[in-house]
Amino acid sequence: MNVLEATGLEVRYGDLTAVDGVTLALTEGETVAVLGANGAGKSTLLAALAGTHLPTSGRVLLDGEPVTRVPAHRRVRRGIALVPEGRRIFGSLTVEENLLMGRYPKRPGPWDLRAVYDMFPLVAEMKDRRGSVLSGGQQQAVAIGRALLANPRVLLLDEVSLGLAPTVVTQIYDAVRRITEAGTTALVVEQDLDQALRVADRVQCLLGGRTVLEAPAAGLDRAAVADAYFGTHPRRGRTPAR
Amino acid sequence: MDWLNAGVQGVLLGGQYALLACGLSLIFGVMRIVNLAHGVLAVLAAYLSLVLVQQGLPLSLAMVVVVPVFAALGYAVQRGLFNPALAQVRGRTSGELAPLLVSFGVAVALTNLLQEVFSADTRRIPTGGLASAGLPLGELSIGVLPLITLVVATAVIAGVQLFLARTATGRAMRAVADDAGAAAMTGVDPKHMYAVATALAFATLALAGVFVGMSTQFSPGYGDLVLLFAFEAVIIGGLGSLWGTLAGGVVLGLAQTIGAQIDPQSGVLAGHLVFLAVLVVRPGGLLPRSVQA
Numbered sequence: 170m171n172v173l174e175a176t177g178l179e180v181r182y183g184d185l186t187a188v189d190g191v192t193l194a195l196t197e198g199e200t201v202a203v204l205g206a207n208g209a210g211k212s213t214l215l216a217a218l219a220g221t222h223l224p225t226s227g228r229v230l231l232d233g234e235p236v237t238r239v240p241a242h243r244r245v246r247r248g249i250a251l252v253p254e255g256r257r258i259f260g261s262l263t264v265e266e267n268l269l270m271g272r273y274p275k276r277p278g279p280w281d282l283r284a285v286y287d288m289f290p291l292v293a294e295m296k297d298r299r300g301s302v303l304s305g306g307q308q309q310a311v312a313i314g315r316a317l318l319a320n321p322r323v324l325l326l327d328e329v330s331l332g333l334a335p336t337v338v339t340q341i342y343d344a345v346r347r348i349t350e351a352g353t354t355a356l357v358v359e360q361d362l363d364q365a366l367r368v369a370d371r372v373q374c375l376l377g378g379r380t381v382l383e384a385p386a387a388g389l390d391r392a393a394v395a396d397a398y399f400g401t402h403p404r405r406g407r408t409p410a411r
Numbered sequence: 412m413d414w415l416n417a418g419v420q421g422v423l424l425g426g427q428y429a430l431l432a433c434g435l436s437l438i439f440g441v442m443r444i445v446n447l448a449h450g451v452l453a454v455l456a457a458y459l460s461l462v463l464v465q466q467g468l469p470l471s472l473a474m475v476v477v478v479p480v481f482a483a484l485g486y487a488v489q490r491g492l493f494n495p496a497l498a499q500v501r502g503r504t505s506g507e508l509a510p511l512l513v514s515f516g517v518a519v520a521l522t523n524l525l526q527e528v529f530s531a532d533t534r535r536i537p538t539g540g541l542a543s544a545g546l547p548l549g550e551l552s553i554g555v556l557p558l559i560t561l562v563v564a565t566a567v568i569a570g571v572q573l574f575l576a577r578t579a580t581g582r583a584m585r586a587v588a589d590d591a592g593a594a595a596m597t598g599v600d601p602k603h604m605y606a607v608a609t610a611l612a613f614a615t616l617a618l619a620g621v622f623v624g625m626s627t628q629f630s631p632g633y634g635d636l637v638l639l640f641a642f643e644a645v646i647i648g649g650l651g652s653l654w655g656t657l658a659g660g661v662v663l664g665l666a667q668t669i670g671a672q673i674d675p676q677s678g679v680l681a682g683h684l685v686f687l688a689v690l691v692v693r694p695g696g697l698l699p700r701s702v703q704a
Contacts, residue, residue, distance in 0.1 A: 219596065245598035257593035259586045270586050273579065274598035315597065 170233055172197050172354045173218065173249070173323045178227035180210070180217045187213035188224070189378035195323060195356060200349040202357045202369035202386070206398055210378035211358040212254055215327050218356070219251035220244040232322065246274040248322030254331065256312040260301030264292060267300050267311050271318025278320025279351075285314035288344055306337035313344065317353075324348070324355040330364055342367055362394060376400045416551055417672040421665035423554060425644075426561025427626065429660030430619040431637055432644035433568055433653065434612030440651035441588045441608040444493060444510045448517040449616060450638030454631065455521060456481055456617035457624030458529055461536050470538065470625075478617045485613025489606035492517065497605070518634065525631035533628040542625055560622045567615050568657050574611075575653075584608055588651075643686040 171194045180188040188210040195201055205211050216222035218229060220241035229237045236244055241251075250271075259267050268285060286293035289310040295303065303311065309329060316324055326345065330338040342364045349355050349368050359365035365372065366386050374382035374397035382397035384390075395401075435449045456477050463473035496509040535542075538556065545552035575581035584604055586594040591601040623629060623637065640663065648659025663682050670681020 221592065221596065240595070240600075242595040242598050242600045245596060251596050253593065253596060257590055257596070259589040259593065261589050262582065262585060266582055266585075269579070269582060270594070270597040270599075273583055319598065 170197075171195060171230070172199075172232060173356070174228075174230040174233075175214075175218060176228050176230075178214065178217055178224050178229070180213050180222060180224045182213075182222075187378055188217060188375075190227070191375065191378070191380055193356075193373060193380075195354050198352045198354055200355045200357060200368050200370050202359055202365035202372045203375060204359065204362060204365060204372055204394065204398065205375035206360070209375040211375055212327055213378075214375070215251065215325050215356070215358050219249055219325055221251070221253075245319055245321075246276070248276065248319075249325065250316040250319040250321035250323075251325045252309075252312050252316045252327060252329065254327040256305075256308045258300040258303065258308045258311055260299065262300055263297050264300060264303070264307075264311055265296040268292075268296075268314050268318055271315040274319050276320040280317045280320050282318070285317055288317075288347065289314060305333050306341065309333065309337075309341050310344070313341070313348075317348065322354065324353050326355060326357045326359075328358055328360065330359060330361045338364060362391070362398075374398060413672060414669070417668040418665065419548075419551055419553065420557075421668035422661050423557035423561050423664070424668060425657075425661030425664030426557065426564040427619070427622060427660070428640050428644045428663050429657040430560060430564035430567060430615065430622060432641040432648070432656045432660055433564070433571065433619070434614075434616040435638075435641045436645045436648070436651065436653055436656040437571065437612045437615070438609060439645065440653075441584055442493070442497070442510075442605055443507045444497075444514070445507075445642070446612075447511065447514040447638065448521060449514075449634075449641055450636070451518050451521045451525070451631075451634030452481075452613065453616050453620030453623060453637050454629055454634040455525065456620030457536060457629055458525060458534070460621045461534055461624060464536060470536065470621075474618065474621055477621060478614050481617035482610040482614040485610040485616075486606045488517075488613070489609035490602065493609065494602050494605060518638075522631050522634060529631060531630055531632070533630045534624075535628050536621065536624040538625045556622075556626055560626070563618065563622065564660070565657065567618065568653050571611065571615070572653050580604075580607065640682070643682060647686055647689045 173195045175191065175193045178188055178191045179186060191214055203211050203214060213222065217224045220239055223238060228235055231247055231249060236247060259270065268282060291307065292310050292314060295307060300308070300311065329341055329345065333341065338361065346368050357365055357368060366389065369386040372384055372386055372389060372394070373380055374394060376397060382393060431453060435446060438444055438446050460470070460473040460477045463476060464470055492513050493510045496513045542556050544555040546555060575585060583594065583599045584607065586597070587599060587601050587604045595601055644660040644663050645656055646659070647662050648655030648657065662685060666685040667678040667682040671678030
């Protein structure tokens, strides 16, 4: 059975249809990367899955149970944890308090403070610092740790690389890779194709709120991804070389 | 000697102001709402305990009844009135104006309701001589009731502070104050957490109201003055900081008693001037901090 499943999902912001009939499924232990350009509907899709922005139609199932209209705070308790775009660290709370917020749903599982500190040793060193003084990379590590501490059935990661230096992005994705290899089911929204392919089993490309490509990550044709990314149709659009 | 006396009485008076201001500070710190019904609600608590005492209940027992009733009332008011008002404005630029106006409506309606039920006559909660009892300290006399009020105020503020700093619910409350949306993503229901904060605020406000009712003649309109002094204590102490609110209450009390020592007519005015000076010099208050920790 699929851990997370969305069918015919349509999400609107006022008159704008940001996600237009997307269907998506994650099996146990699988990592799927949702790719696409700015405005393709990636983050909106995640918002609908996490419950921070409810869809106008379609269904979201968690372990076969419908959660389509369940608000975000109850969805976390049932096992959907979101690492939000922009990280959303609590600035006045210490690093450890930020992490402990992940324990608020009290879901049992392998992740505790120690496991998160083992995963991110730099975070452990900063546990008494306030969230507001952290660098972007440190904040990202704390945001991932906070979501892991909810011991989610499925982890949603939104634009983890955004605004971070390339070396920091690599470090963060090293950690993401260890997390997904340990068996956590994850959905990664990413603009950075290389990083996404390091962790993903499958990719799904969005364009204008619709799925335009679904493929296994292994042996993925990059040209096809680029075409899906930008909505170009090279075989038809290009004039023959001769 | 008179100056020393003014200083001691000022600190004691400050205890009452701090106790009154604690709930206002908490609601502002968590939700950025200024609850304009704060004063009249404290007066309502005083009336309620007066009625209970007149029915033959001991005052201490009346408090045990009134404080939880007000906590429940606070939860209901937040869920029924303030949360819907907040939901209307969140995401738009109008800020927290809607809940402010709602609380203003509550204040006006409640003041009139109190006048209908209790008339405009001044009342006082009978204390069996406690209000006039004094402890001799050298040539000074320390009022027992103001001393108890100061101790209770300090204990309440320390208690709320401990709750915020050490418990999972307190931590969640601070998280909601920082970023309600992100808190929801960790499993906290912001609406519920707001209501818990208001319940706590109303409980402290009820306690403060009973102490005011014991020490002062009050009438339905007395809430305006209570709100004013509480608001001044919060601003002087720095918005959103509870220890700052205690300090703010003491500074306000000192300003009033020392001002009265200079000119007996000008005590309250001196308090207002200190408040004004703080606003001019540091708009954020003496101990500015965005959120309590």
